[in-house]
Amino acid sequence: MNDVVAALGGIGLGDRLLTGPAALAAFSSDAQTAFQQRAIAVVVAETVGEVQAAVRVCHAAGVPFVARGSGTSLSGGSLPVEGGVLIALNRMNRVLRVDADTRTAVVEPGVINLDVTRAATPHGLYYAPDPSSQSICTIGGNIAFNSGGAHCLLHGMTSNHVLGVRVVLPDGELAELGGPSAETPGPDWTGLFCGSEGLFGIVVEATLRLMPVPEAVRTSLAVYDSLEAAGDAVAQIVRAGLLPVALEIMDALAIEAAEASVKPGYPPGATALLIVELEGERDVVDADAARLDALLTASGAREFLATEDLDERALIWKGRKAAFSAVGWLAPDYIVQDGVVPRTRLGEALVEIGRMSEESGIRVANVFHAGDGNLHPLILFDSAVPGELERAERLGGDILRLCIALGGSITGEHGVGIEKREYLPLMYAPDDLAAMRRLRDGVDPAGLANPGKMLAPEAA
Amino acid sequence: MTLVAASAADVREAVLSTDGPLLPVAGATKPALSTAQDTAATPLDVSALRGITSYDPAELTFTARAGTPVREAAAALAEHGQYLPFDPPLADAGATLGGAVAAGVSGSGAFRHGGVRDFIIGVRLVDGTGSLIAGGGQVVKNAAGFDLPKLMVGSAGRLGVLTELSFKVFPHPRATTTLSFEPLGRDAALATVARLARGPVALDALDVEPTPDGSRRILARIGGDPAALDARAVRLASYVEAPHERLAPDEETALWRDTGELRWAAPGALVARIPVTAPAIPMLDAFLAAHRAAARWTLGANAVWVAWPAELPPRELGDALAGLGLTAVALTGTGGPLLGARRGGAFAARVRGALDPDGRFAGADLA
Ligand SMILES: Cc1cc2nc3c(=O)[nH]c(=O)nc-3n(C[C@H](O)[C@H](O)[C@H](O)COP(=O)(O)OP(=O)(O)OC[C@H]3O[C@@H](n4cnc5c(N)ncnc54)[C@H](O)[C@@H]3O)c2cc1C
Numbered sequence: 001m002n003d004v005v006a007a008l009g010g011i012g013l014g015d016r017l018l019t020g021p022a023a024l025a026a027f028s029s030d031a032q033t034a035f036q037q038r039a040i041a042v043v044v045a046e047t048v049g050e051v052q053a054a055v056r057v058c059h060a061a062g063v064p065f066v067a068r069g070s071g072t073s074l075s076g077g078s079l080p081v082e083g084g085v086l087i088a089l090n091r092m093n094r095v096l097r098v099d100a101d102t103r104t105a106v107v108e109p110g111v112i113n114l115d116v117t118r119a120a121t122p123h124g125l126y127y128a129p130d131p132s133s134q135s136i137c138t139i140g141g142n143i144a145f146n147s148g149g150a151h152c153l154l155h156g157m158t159s160n161h162v163l164g165v166r167v168v169l170p171d172g173e174l175a176e177l178g179g180p181s182a183e184t185p186g187p188d189w190t191g192l193f194c195g196s197e198g199l200f201g202i203v204v205e206a207t208l209r210l211m212p213v214p215e216a217v218r219t220s221l222a223v224y225d226s227l228e229a230a231g232d233a234v235a236q237i238v239r240a241g242l243l244p245v246a247l248e249i250m251d252a253l254a255i256e257a258a259e260a261s262v263k264p265g266y267p268p269g270a271t272a273l274l275i276v277e278l279e280g281e282r283d284v285v286d287a288d289a290a291r292l293d294a295l296l297t298a299s300g301a302r303e304f305l306a307t308e309d310l311d312e313r314a315l316i317w318k319g320r321k322a323a324f325s326a327v328g329w330l331a332p333d334y335i336v337q338d339g340v341v342p343r344t345r346l347g348e349a350l351v352e353i354g355r356m357s358e359e360s361g362i363r364v365a366n367v368f369h370a371g372d373g374n375l376h377p378l379i380l381f382d383s384a385v386p387g388e389l390e391r392a393e394r395l396g397g398d399i400l401r402l403c404i405a406l407g408g409s410i411t412g413e414h415g416v417g418i419e420k421r422e423y424l425p426l427m428y429a430p431d432d433l434a435a436m437r438r439l440r441d442g443v444d445p446a447g448l449a450n451p452g453k454m455l456a457p458e459a460a
Numbered sequence: 461m462t463l464v465a466a467s468a469a470d471v472r473e474a475v476l477s478t479d480g481p482l483l484p485v486a487g488a489t490k491p492a493l494s495t496a497q498d499t500a501a502t503p504l505d506v507s508a509l510r511g512i513t514s515y516d517p518a519e520l521t522f523t524a525r526a527g528t529p530v531r532e533a534a535a536a537l538a539e540h541g542q543y544l545p546f547d548p549p550l551a552d553a554g555a556t557l558g559g560a561v562a563a564g565v566s567g568s569g570a571f572r573h574g575g576v577r578d579f580i581i582g583v584r585l586v587d588g589t590g591s592l593i594a595g596g597g598q599v600v601k602n603a604a605g606f607d608l609p610k611l612m613v614g615s616a617g618r619l620g621v622l623t624e625l626s627f628k629v630f631p632h633p634r635a636t637t638t639l640s641f642e643p644l645g646r647d648a649a650l651a652t653v654a655r656l657a658r659g660p661v662a663l664d665a666l667d668v669e670p671t672p673d674g675s676r677r678i679l680a681r682i683g684g685d686p687a688a689l690d691a692r693a694v695r696l697a698s699y700v701e702a703p704h705e706r707l708a709p710d711e712e713t714a715l716w717r718d719t720g721e722l723r724w725a726a727p728g729a730l731v732a733r734i735p736v737t738a739p740a741i742p743m744l745d746a747f748l749a750a751h752r753a754a755a756r757w758t759l760g761a762n763a764v765w766v767a768w769p770a771e772l773p774p775r776e777l778g779d780a781l782a783g784l785g786l787t788a789v790a791l792t793g794t795g796g797p798l799l800g801a802r803r804g805g806a807f808a809a810r811v812r813g814a815l816d817p818d819g820r821f822a823g824a825d826l827a
Contacts, residue, residue, distance in 0.1 A: 099737075100654075100658070101654040101738055101739075102654075102737040102738055102739070103657065103658065104737070123658075124658060124659070125658070145603060146603050146607070147603075148601060148603075152601070154573075156574065156578055157601065157603075159577075159607065159610065160574060160577070160578045167807065169806055169807060169810075173805075173806050174805075175804065175805035175806050175807040175808075176803065176804075176805060177803065177804055177805075177807060177808075178803070179735070179803070180737045181735035181736055181737050181762050181763065182574075182575065182735070182759055182762040182763075183564070183565070183566065183575055183733075183735040183759065183762055183763050184564065184577070184613075184614060184735060184803075185564070185614065185733075185734070185735050185787035185788065185789045185798060185800075185803070186564070186614045186615075186616070186787065186789065186797070186798050186802075186803060186804070186826055187564075187611055187612075187613070187614045187615045187616075187618075187619060187804070187808065187811075187826065188564065188577050188610045188611060188612075188613040188614055189611070189803065189804040189807055189808055189811070191577050191607055191610025191611060191613065192606060192607055192608070192610055192611040192811065193807070194607060194610070195603055195606070195607045196606055196607075200807070201807075212657075212658050212659030212660065213659075214659075214660075215659070215660045235518060238518060238520060239517075239518060241541055241631035241632075241634070242631075243630060243631060280662055281659075281660055281661055281662050281692065282660070283688040283691050283692050283695075284662065284684050284685065284688055284692070286688070287684070287685035287687050287688040288685065291685075338603075340599045340601050340602060341599070342516075342519055342521075342598070342599055343518070343519055343520070343600075344516060344518045344519050369601070372599075372600045372601045373599055373600070373601065374601045407597075407598060407599070408597070408599045408602075409597055409599055409601070409602040409603070409604050410604050411602070411603045411604050412599075412601035412602060412603060413601065413603050414603065415603050416603075416604055416605070420604075424604060424605060427597075427604055427605075428594065428604075428605060429594065431591045431592060431593055432593045432594050432595065432605070433605075434591065434593075435587060435591060435593040435595075435608075435815070436605055436606050438589075438814045438815070439606055439811060439814045439815070440606075441814065442810045442811060442813050442814025443807065443810045443811065443814070454605070
C-alpha cells in the first residue's frame with residue numbers, strides 16, 4: 001500500500017496527492033452517507049496524463065481505484081473502496097470548445113453540468129440533461145450514471161446527449177469512442193460506456209450535443225385533490241399526443257416539505273401538484289397550450305395556472321428541484337429511491353407504496369417524473385430511533401421489488417452503485433448478469449475500476 | 461447453405477452448433493451488412509422471428525421480435541397515431557427492426573427527435589457463447605446495468621444475433637409540410653443548414669440533395685399541429701435567402717418515402733452513410749464529386765449519403781475516408797459493413813472479445 005502511494009508520488013502531483021487523515025475523511029462518502037470508506041490516497045488530477053499515470057500505477061500494483069466528480073452520487077457510486085485510490089476529476093473543469101455550427105461542446109470530465117449551458121448560452125444553445133443537482137454535479141459523473149432530469153421526458157438522458165468520449169481504460173490505455181456527429185458508424189461504443197458507473201474506466205473528455213434554446217417555455221401548475229387525479233391527467237396528456245418536455249408530480253408531504261424550506265408559494269391545501277412544461281417554437285407552444293389547458297380543465301384540477309414568466313417559472317421549479325433537500329425539514333434522515341414503473345401503472349404503484357408506508361409506520365414523500373414512470377419515493381426516518389433505519393431500508397427494498405414486479409426498473413437515473421447492487425439479480429436473469437460480468441472482465445480483467453459497484457462481488 | 465431460425469432457441473442452437481462464423485440476415489435489404497467481407501460466414505435467416513410481442517399505446521413503448529418488418533411495426537403504431545421517430549430507411553423494401561438496429565442508420569425524419577440509439581430501450585440477443593441475454597427493459601428510463609441496447613445499435617450482426625427489441629415511440633406529428641428551396645452553392649447551402657439547425661423553427665427533416673449542375677437544394681420538413689403549420693412554413697422560409705416552393709401533400713410524402721427507400725441512388729451503386737459534421741463536408745464533397753458519386757446530406761449535415769458508382773472499387777472510397785478520419789456504413793454493394801477509419805480502439809476489441817470469445821460472428825469486419 002505504501003508502495004502505491006510512493007509510486008503516485010512519482011507522478012509529480014505535488015500537493016495534489018492527498019494522504020492526510022483530514023483530506024481522506026473529506027472524500028470518504030458520496031451523497032449516500034450511509035456508506036463510509038477511506039481511500040489510501042486521493043489524486044487530484046488536472047490533466048489526462050495525470051489520470052493515465054495514476055491508473056497505470058494502480059494497475060501495476062493491482063490496487064483498485066474509484067473516479068470521483070463532485071461526489072453527489074445517491075447510490076454510493078463514488079464511495080472509495082477499501083485499500084484503493086480515489087481519483088478526483090473536479091479540477092479538470094474546462095469547457096474546451098463550443099462549436100455553434102455543429103452544435104457541440106467538448107469538455108473535460110470535471111466540468112459542472114450547468115457550466116456547459118453557461119458556455120453555450122452566448123451561442124443560443126444549451127445542454128439539455130438537467131439533474132436537480134446540476135449546479136454541482138459533473139459531466140463525468142453524469143456520464144457514469146447516465147443521469148436524467150426533469151426534462152428527459154422529451155430530450156432523453158445523458159447518454160442521448162453524449163456523442164463521443166475519450167477514456168482511460170482500467171490499465172491506463174487511452175481509447176476514443178464516437179465522435180462529433182449525431183450518428184455513430186458501427187457499434188455504439190459510447191452508448192455502452194455511458195451508464196457503466198466507472199467500471200470501464202475514466203472519462204477524460206466528452207463531446208456533447210447542444211440544443212437550440214427554445215424561444216418559448218410555458219410552465220403549468222395544476223392542483224389536485226388526489227394523487228390519482230393528477231396521475232390520470234398525465235395519462236390523458238400522453239393519450240392526446242402532446243409532447244411536453246416535463247411532467248412532474250409532487251404529493252402532499254413533498255409539497256409540505258417544499259413549503260417549509262424554499263417556500264415556492266404553492267396553492268395551500270393541495271393534495272397533489274402536477275407540473276407540465278411545454279417548450280419550443282412560439283406557434284407550436286401556443287397551439288399545444290390551448291389543447292393542454294382544455295385537458296387540464298377537464299381533468300378535474302381544482303385550479304391551475306400557466307406562466308411564461310421567468311421568475312414565476314423558476315419559483316414553480318424551485319419547490320420541485322429542492323424536494324430532496326427539503327424533506328430534511330420533515331425528518332432527520334431520508335433515503336431517496338429511483339425506481340421506475342411502466343407509466344400506465346403509476347397509480348397502482350403509488351397506492352401500494354402508500355399502503356406499505358402505513359404498514360411500516362415510515363412516512364414516504366413522493367416526487368416523481370410522472371411522464372416516464374420514474375418514482376422518487378423519499379423515505380423519511382430518524383436513525384436515532386432504534387430500528388427505524390432498518391425499517392426504512394426494508395421499505396426501500398420492498399418498493400424496489402414492487403417496481404420490478406410491475407415490469408419496471410430499480411433505477412431510472414441514480415445508478416445501482418453499492419446501494420442497489422443486491423437488487424440487480426432480481427431484475428436480470430443469471431445469464432444476463434453473467435454477460436455483464438463478462439463485459440466487465442473483458443474490459444477490466446484485473447477488476448480494478450470501481451470494483452463492488454453495480455455488480456456485487458461474486459460469492460467465493 | 462443458409463440456416464433458418466424461427467425462435468431464440470433456434471438461434472442458440474445455430475450459434476452453438478455451427479463451425480466458423482455466422483451472419484444473421486432478415487430482410488436482406490442491406491446486403492453490404494448481411495454478407496461477410498473476407499470470411500466465409502454462414503447466413504442465419506432470422507426473418508421468421510417476427511411479430512409484435514407487446515404494445516400499449518398509452519405506454520408509448522413497443523416490443524417486437526427482431527425479424528419484424530419495419531412496415532408492420534409502423535402500421536401497428538400508425539393505428540394509434542404513433543411512429544418510430546428514428547425513421548428507419550428501406551421500410552418499403554422490407555427492412556426489419558433488427559436490421560435497422562444492426563445497421564444503426566436512421567432516416568431523414570430522425571432530425572427532429574434523434575436516431576436509433578435515442579429510441580431503443582431493450583434488447584434480447586444471443587451472443588457468441590450461445591447465451592440468450594437481455595439488456596435494458598421495457599420502460600423508457602432505466603439506468604440499471606450496462607446499456608446493451610445501445611451497444612447493439614450499429615453492431616451489424618457482428619456482436620450477437622438480435623431476437624427481440626423494445627423501443628420508445630412518440631406521437632406522430634398531426635400534419636407535415638415540406639419546403640424545397642432553389643439550389644444554392646455548396647458553402648451557402650452549408651451556412652444555411654447551420655442556421656436552420658439552430659432554430660427557432662423545429663424541423664422534422666433537413667436534407668440537402670445534389671442537383672445535376674453541382675449545386676445544392678435544401679429540403680426542410682416541419683410537422684405538428686395543423687393550425688400552426690402555415691405560419692411556421694412562412695417563418696421557416698424567411699430564414700433562407702433562396703426562393704422556395706411548398707410541396708403538395710402527396711408530393712412531400714413521396715419525396716420523403718423515396719429518400720428513405722434510397723431511390724435517388726443509381727441502381728447497382730454502393731450506397732453508404734457517412735456520419736460527419738459540417739466542417740468535414742467540403743473536402744468529402746470534393747472527393748465524391750471528382751468520382752461522380754452522388755452525395756446527399758442529411759440530418760442537418762450530420763451525415764452524408766453517398767452512392768458510390770458500381771464500376772469504382774469500394775476500397776478507393778474506404779481509403780479516402782480513412783484519410784479524412786471518417787467512417788462509412790455500407791448498406792448496398794459489397795465491401796461492408798464499415799469503410800474508412802475504425803473507432804473504439806482497445807475498448808472495442810475487449811468488448812467484442814467478451815461477447816464473442818470464439819469468433820462465432822464475422823466480428824473481424826468491425827476492427
Ligand atoms: C440534491 C441532489 C439532487 C439530485 N438530483 C438528481 C437528478 O435529478 N437526476 C439524476 O440523475 N441524479 C440526481 N442526483 C444524483 C447525482 O447528482 C448524479 O448521479 C450525478 O451525475 C453525480 O455526479 P458527480 O459529479 O457528483 O459524480 P460522483 O458522485 O462523483 O460520481 C458518480 C459516479 O460516477 C463515477 N465517475 C465520476 N467521474 C467519472 C469519470 N470522469 N469517468 C468515469 N466515472 C466517473 C464515479 O466513480 C461514481 O461511480 C442528485 C443528487 C443530489 C445530491
